[in-house]
Amino acid sequence: MTTAALSSASLSKAALFEAQAVKTSARRNRLLSLPALLIIGIFGVLPLIIICVYSFLVAAPYGGVQWQFSTDAYLNFLFQRDIFDDTLQFTPDFxxxxxxxxxxxxxxxxxxxxxxxxxxxxxxxxxxxxxxxxxxxxxxxxxxxxxxxxxxxxxxxxxxxxxxxxxxxxxxxxxxxxxxxxxxxxxxxxxxxxxxxxxxxxxxxxxxxxxxxxxxxxxxxxxxxxxxxxxxxxxxxxxxxxxxxxxxxxxxxxxxxxxxxxxxxxxxxxxxxxxxxxxxxxxxxxxxxxxxxxxxxxxxxxxxxxxxxxxxxxx
Amino acid sequence: MAEPRAMDIKDQPGFRSIAVICLLVLYVPVLILMIFSLNSGSLVTHWEGVTLGWYGSAFRNEEFHAAAKNTLIISVTATIVSTICATLAAIGMTRVKPWRGIAAAFMVINLPLMVPEIITAVATLSFFALIAGTLGLNFGIGNLILAHTVFCIPFAYMPIRARLEDMDLTLEYAAADLYATPWNAFRRITLPLLVPGIMSGAALAFIVSFDDFTITQLVAGPGQTTLPLYIWNQIRRPMTPEINAISTILLMVSILFVSVSFLIARRRAK
Structure with a gap:
């Protein structure tokens, strides 16, 4: 009776210990994904966010952007501004x-x-x-x-x-x-x-x-x-x-x-x-x-x- | 032919000829390109005789050397970094209880496969231009290495993860039962079993980096010509069979690495 109780107690203790070990190693393991996620996050996802921002800016004359909000990029996709009377004309080239x-x-x-x-x-x-x-x-x-x-x-x-x-x-x-x-x-x-x-x-x-x-x-x-x-x-x-x-x-x-x-x-x-x-x-x-x-x-x-x-x- | 009846029900008329046509379509143009690298004439299209001279002139060509060196620096570094990251990530996403955000993490890892290459290219270009402009940071050829590492990770990740998922977990449990520390169990059991997956992943990462044109072309700064960029520069000039020789070398590298990756994977299946 006592031996059985003892062994079951130690068993459950062992099981608890094992579960604990698995848990901590599992939590530690999850951190292993971090380097890959960081590299793709910084050099893969962030650039996509940057082009979202850039698409709402103004073009700089020699490439690059000027930090000034504008929706021209999207407008220019379908329209072209007439240089004389400044009206938008539907230009379906793109x-x-x-x-x-x-x-x-x-x-x-x-x-x-x-x-x-x-x-x-x-x-x-x-x-x-x-x-x-x-x-x-x-x-x-x-x-x-x-x-x-x-x-x-x-x-x-x-x-x-x-x-x-x-x-x-x-x-x-x-x-x-x-x-x-x-x-x-x-x-x-x-x-x-x-x-x-x-x-x-x-x-x-x-x-x-x-x-x-x-x-x-x-x-x-x-x-x-x-x-x-x-x-x-x-x-x-x-x-x-x-x-x-x-x-x-x-x-x-x-x-x-x-x-x-x-x-x-x-x-x-x-x-x-x-x-x-x-x-x-x-x-x-x-x-x-x-x-x-x-x-x-x-x-x-x-x-x-x-x-x-x-x-x-x-x- | 041992089971004529079984073969018969699987048969569909005309499929064999289409398969053969597909194979011819895929291989004939490339084979012609390779054969003309042996052409002794200096025109790409007129066959005059057999020579290995164009390979010789390619190997003596300084520009080719520089391009080959750049390509190797970039692809070897990107392969090593991406394979290590991919291996860690694969373990962190299979040998764990599903954690919150694991699905999102999986999507992030695979993102470079889903975004069209030209978008990745202009986004990376914009990113490096921005950090050069605001922070004054320019890693030189490191820019290309980082860009390559990003898209190499998912290619390395796939075979490693597949291998981890196929692996018999009882071996790892047995190690834990025998009081191996998690690190020892990993080093002595998991890692040796994982090596074929890692090799196969590294081979794929190397090929995609070695062959990349689109992203490299947009991100590369002056003096950062890689072999695909060198070929592109040559196309726009009058061509000699030297271009065929260099192309053939590139194809051979791909074929070698694909075959290695394929054979490793096949041995696993057996």
């Missing part, structure tokens, strides 16, 4: 660039999905050993230097590039087709840049697909097409949404691709923003443009969160 970029990003996302889904599905249905090779082959371009990859596209589509040289040699054309510095070049470059971003999330979703469901569908006399549209695609929706987002967001803010393949003539949002910090010398306008892009990204992320939290409910 808006057009935003819409163009949106269109580029949507087309990129759709085509990447049309090419990426079959690819990811094919990869996911290979035997495991082969699957690893496929994943590595898609992962390499995913992490390869985007500037260099864009340069590779440029070499191919230039007037003296491989495609034109080949077509000239074959006698299909007698003078080179201009492809570089066109909308086509930008679109091609975006597709090339972001295709791996679509394939990888799709693959990780399709890899977990339960093929017993596919078999069940066939047993119920579904055709191949029905199995694809009514079983496989609905089941891989989280991967599709993630892939589309991973392509859409960077495509919308693309900078390198239009810079090299658009030749400064065909702008996208990214180049427009960078221009305000370079030759444009209008930092507040650049900040406002960046924040408008950020708002568009947040809308996309919001749809993503809503979509994925809906999935959790279904199990």
């Amino acid at each position: 808006l057009i660039i935003y819409l163009r970029s949106f269109l580029f990003a949507v087309v990129t996302t759709v085509i990447c999905l049309l090419l990426g889904f079959p690819t990811a599905y094919f990869m996911a249905t290979r035997p495991p050993a082969q699957r690893n090779w496929w994943v590595l082959l898609i992962t390499i371009p995913f992490w390869s230097n985007l500037l260099v990859r864009t340069l590779a596209i440029m070499f191919i589509i230039r007037d003296e590039g491989l495609i034109n040289n080949a077509l000239l040699a074959l006698g299909v054309i007698d003078k080179p087709i201009t492809m570089l510095y066109t909308n086509f070049a930008i679109q091609l470059g975006l597709l090339y840049a972001f295709l791996p971003f679509m394939v990888l999330p799709l693959y990780s979703s399709l890899e977990k697909l339960d093929f017993r469901l596919v078999e069940a569908a066939y047993d119920l006399y579904a055709t191949r097409r029905q199995v694809l549209w009514r079983v496989i695609i609905p089941l891989s929706k989280p991967g599709i949404v993630a892939g589309c987002l991973l392509v859409f967001i960077p495509a919308l803010g693309a900078y390198v691709t239009p810079l090299i393949l658009g030749g400064g003539v065909h702008l996208m949002i990214g180049d427009l923003i960078a221009q305000q910090f370079g030759s444009g010398r209008n930092w507040p306008l650049g900040c406002a443009q960046a924040l408008i892009l950020m708002a568009a990204v947040l809308v996309a992320l919001f749809f993503y969160v809503r979509n994925t939290s809906g999935k959790v409910q279904h199990g």
